Amino acid sequence: MRVAGFDGFFRSDFPRLVAFLCAGGLGPGTAREVAVEAFVQETGTWPPPGDPRVAVRLTAVRLAAEQTWFDGGAPTADPPGDRLTSVVERNARGVELLSTLPETQRTVLTWSLDGFSPAAIASALGMAGTTVRSNLRHARERLKQRLGLAGREEALMTELREAEAALVNALRSALDVEEALTRVKTAATALAAPRVPAGRFGFDGPVRAAVEGDPDAAQDLLAAVQPLIVRYCRARLGGADAYSSADDVAQEVCLALLTALPGYRHQGRPFLAFVYGIAQHKVADAHRAHARNRTEAVAELPEAMDLADGPEERALRAELNRQLARLLQLLPERQREIVLLRIVVGLSADEAAEAVSSTPGAVRVAQHRALLRLRSALERRR
Structure with missing residues (x-):
């Protein structure tokens, strides 16, 4: 697979997308796999007609919602001791703060911290601009009260942005971005080519x-x-x-x-x-x-010598x-x-x-x- 601009965009955005999904509530390992699959799916229409960051996030959010539905509830945690999990846990200040918010407030603030304006968030999520701004305001007020920062909006946003930047930078070091890119390109090539699974009978x-x-x-x-x-x-x-x-x-x-x-x-x-x-x-x-x-099976005498396993x-x-x-x-x-x-x-x-x-x-x-x-x-x- 060779698509102009894709490799550079992936290397830049993949750690940010994993951080975005962690902020949304996914475990680190699951966030990584969802991010990979989101990029695989987006390669089919690359480049997208609009902002590629919006496109890949909407695909990732859809996949995350589908995998939550499969589990029948909230996403389960990744196994303890995993290296990626440990890295995220050491840089989880922002994720922990966002997890205290109601779902809609958490969603719009996650998008905001990822660099999207209220207008872009409203367009991406199909929400009214007033609804986005209202939820952002309520989210900030709730966090200021929690942190004892009443009246100190700038201090709150500085803390949140620094926490988000720390997580992204940690993920840039912890994730094998090149290996993930190879996986995406291999999967995208396989999806684009007509194929019959290896060894599979042609039906x-x-x-x-x-x-x-x-x-x-x-x-x-x-x-x-x-x-x-x-x-x-x-x-x-x-x-x-x-x-x-x-x-x-x-x-x-x-x-x-x-x-x-x-x-x-x-x-x-x-x-x-x-x-x-x-x-x-x-x-x-x-x-x-x-x-x-309710019957109980009993052994039967074989009709002939059994030459199979003993x-x-x-x-x-x-x-x-x-x-x-x-x-x-x-x-x-x-x-x-x-x-x-x-x-x-x-x-x-x-x-x-x-x-x-x-x-x-x-x-x-x-x-x-x-x-x-x-x-x-x-x-x-x-």
Whole structure:
């Protein structure tokens, strides 16, 4: 990717954008990832028609809002001890002060400290100029009372601006800006190029032929998606009993897929999203059946010699599956589905986004936050 002026703008603005997102309430690591994704998305229309700083901030704010929604609440903190987190914590005076304000006051003051005029803030946020100025005034009054600076507007603004400058300068030293720029340019190049994910079966032709009744195409299609279906079902049903085993459910998904193929119509969504929808419903049915089942499974004598893994290997694999299932239960439902689709099934961010009716950027941010949460949980258990 080569776009005139982009590299210089990124190097200058990336630390400021991370500081802006931290001031808005995101943890440092999450702010960094959201900032990277915001720049990736903005490269598609670079340069923007207006102020590029406004454009990239509005995209970042949207992504931050989407990732908060995935968590079902306020953003979670980054793991303690992280170097970037430590740097921000040592320069968090401004962030701490802003966090005491109501949401709208915090938002407009964050934009103001980032160098935007009230008119620019009103235009960017779609607010009336009088509303922006009123919230700025109330925010400053609240902070002056908190700091014992009644009547000393200039002293307050000096303190806030110095705190903001200290955070930005600290981030310029702590962030690997060049590595982030490389990530952005690599992702932007990949998004701009027509592609089929590496190693992924090309679905368009076989799907069309299978829908038209070609049995060989249907067999090829099933062979391509079956491993993905099995991995998904095993991840979701690892703890279920023998009557609703993951492989049985995967077989049901495959049969349902073959039954549904003649009526399949392409509606702008990836075929894998259609497959995932069937698998999701079958897994839900299996969970309901398992909840109703009160029988106890007993061992059955094998009909022939088993040449697969021995009892010890099977026990270890079963325990690993149980541990994975317990870890995944720590995640909100939306994050759990995204982790399964991205890591277990192997969907791309675009495909996973289509499957869960979201955007690729929101999927990447949700996956990042989910992995941070799982890593933190593992560290607490050690």
